[in-house]
Amino acid sequence: MIGKRFKVKVDHFDNRGVGESVTMRKTKRGNESRLHLMIPYAIPGEEVEVTVEHAIRRKWQTSVDQFVQTHPDRVEARCPHFEKCGGCSWQHLSYEGQLRQKTNAVKGYLEKEGFDAELVEETIGMENPWTYRNKMEFTFAPDGSLGLHEKGNYLNVIPLETCYIMKPEMKEAVLEVADWVKAHELTGYNKETVEGLLRFVMVRQSFVTGEIMLAIFATAGPDEVAGIQDLVSRIETKFPTVKSLLWLENRDLADRSQAEETHLLHGRDFIYDEIMGYQFRLWFDTFFQPNPVQAKQLIELAIEMGKPKETEKMIDLFCGVGTFSLPFASRVKELAGIELVEASIASAKRNASDNNVDNTSFLAKDARHGIDEVLQEFGKPELLLLDPPRSGAGGKVMRRIGRAQPERIVYVSCNPETFAEDIVHLKEFGYALKKVQPVDMFPQTYHVEVVGLLVSALSN
Numbered sequence: 001m002i003g004k005r006f007k008v009k010v011d012h013f014d015n016r017g018v019g020e021s022v023t024m025r026k027t028k029r030g031n032e033s034r035l036h037l038m039i040p041y042a043i044p045g046e047e048v049e050v051t052v053e054h055a056i057r058r059k060w061q062t063s064v065d066q067f068v069q070t071h072p073d074r075v076e077a078r079c080p081h082f083e084k085c086g087g088c089s090w091q092h093l094s095y096e097g098q099l100r101q102k103t104n105a106v107k108g109y110l111e112k113e114g115f116d117a118e119l120v121e122e123t124i125g126m127e128n129p130w131t132y133r134n135k136m137e138f139t140f141a142p143d144g145s146l147g148l149h150e151k152g153n154y155l156n157v158i159p160l161e162t163c164y165i166m167k168p169e170m171k172e173a174v175l176e177v178a179d180w181v182k183a184h185e186l187t188g189y190n191k192e193t194v195e196g197l198l199r200f201v202m203v204r205q206s207f208v209t210g211e212i213m214l215a216i217f218a219t220a221g222p223d224e225v226a227g228i229q230d231l232v233s234r235i236e237t238k239f240p241t242v243k244s245l246l247w248l249e250n251r252d253l254a255d256r257s258q259a260e261e262t263h264l265l266h267g268r269d270f271i272y273d274e275i276m277g278y279q280f281r282l283w284f285d286t287f288f289q290p291n292p293v294q295a296k297q298l299i300e301l302a303i304e305m306g307k308p309k310e311t312e313k314m315i316d317l318f319c320g321v322g323t324f325s326l327p328f329a330s331r332v333k334e335l336a337g338i339e340l341v342e343a344s345i346a347s348a349k350r351n352a353s354d355n356n357v358d359n360t361s362f363l364a365k366d367a368r369h370g371i372d373e374v375l376q377e378f379g380k381p382e383l384l385l386l387d388p389p390r391s392g393a394g395g396k397v398m399r400r401i402g403r404a405q406p407e408r409i410v411y412v413s414c415n416p417e418t419f420a421e422d423i424v425h426l427k428e429f430g431y432a433l434k435k436v437q438p439v440d441m442f443p444q445t446y447h448v449e450v451v452g453l454l455v456s457a458l459s460n
């Protein structure tokens with residue numbers, strides 16, 4: 001198969017937004033079999049000539065020799081790193097085209113699980129689908145250059161020239177770090193030889209307060225690094241909005257942005273952010289919605305769909321640091337948040353008290369056991385919101401939710417595929433899906449967020 005050429009029409013995007021063509025072909029024994037060809041950066045409807053490169057899990061990966069017919073939504077990608085960088089995967093689609101494809105994808109996942117695709121609204125897009133990210137992470141190459149991982153090659157780093165999905169000020173601050181590294185001839189960490197100093201730079205900025213955090217992950221402490229004072233004075237003089245400059249020591253072999261020791265080089269160890277008028281403290285490892293403009297839309301939508309009432313009790317499952325909990329708490333009598341990560345629960349409690357929200361309780365537990373515990377102490381909630389990770393909540397959690405019988409369930413998801421699989425479990429408990437609203441949290445990528453409303457038949 002390798003090296004064979006085909007002329008095919010792209011049928012659909014797979015669940016990672018890659019063009020796929022499926023054709024029937026005869027095997028040597030004369031049987032019919034499906035041939036899956038994966039075609040990078042191709043759009044459904046396009047006609048392409050491709051060459052087979054290799055197989056991954058029974059799907060043949062191809063390279064494009066020629067586009068015979070292109071889609072009207074095809075555009076020139078804006079970024080010079082497009083196709084090499086693992087970040088934006090859909091810059092070859094017009095923004096309107098991206099939104100259409102996202103709506104179709106959500107409809108497809110729901111139809112597959114037996115739901116009515118008519119319940120899916122058009123995807124809510126952004127007025128400006130660029131410079132939307134409030135947090136980015138860049139990697140050092142062994143020679144000290146700083147950039148983004150090459151797509152499909154974790155060991156290679158593409159030096160950062162530009163990045164259109166983050167704010168220019170964030171990029172300038174990161175480029176200043178890159179310049180400092182070059183000036184002092186510091187080395188980057190080599191994953192193969194496990195030698196070298198610098199691992200990552202994480203940058204995050206609040207779009208409301210403007211405060212920036214710069215965190216540098218390295219295999220040694222700052223005392224062991226020549227020129228550290230130069231870094232501090234460069235940042236202090238050129239970037240007054242950097243309110244937190246951190247040096248995070250990570251000597252571990254595991255190449256993750258974690259820290260064994262935190263050294264504060266400038267400012268405080270957190271920055272302030274705000275959403276819907278609520279203030280949040282963000283540490284370097286705090287999960288916070290990465291697109292603050294759309295996050296506000298998402299919370300407002302969840303409120304509109306869930307219709308919280310002042311007489312009601314509510315559970316916020318997978319609550320993180322309380323991004324949804326705080327705005328909802330002011331609209332219900334009592335709210336209980338459940339979340340696995342203890343540090344997030346500590347943050348959620350602090351965020352509640354910082355914002356004078358006093359009708360919440362937060363429990364650091366796995367969702368499954370947390371529901372049982374909260375139900376025992378708290379009784380049946382009228383409203384339940386869940387916002388699980390990409391892998392979904394899973395059947396066991398969904399059945400526990402079904403048995404708890406809240407009147408209304410608002411399901412926020414960053415993965416419509418697992419969302420559709422999860423809500424199937426609620427059917428046997430008498431829930432009907434009323435509405436699904438896709439929201440574009442990640443323009444220029446295939447990712448799409450959804451908010452779904454499910455209502456119990458028993459509540460009517």
Ligand SMILES: C[S@@+](CC[C@H](N)C(=O)[O-])C[C@H]1O[C@@H](n2cnc3c(N)ncnc32)[C@H](O)[C@@H]1O
Binds near residue numbers: 318324344368
């Ligand atoms: C998509 S985030 C949502 C967080 C929060 N709703 C927000 O908007 O910031 C999913 C959250 O689920 C938490 N989580 C993951 N697995 C969990 C589990 N088994 N039980 C409870 N929480 C879990 C993660 O730590 C993370 O905070």
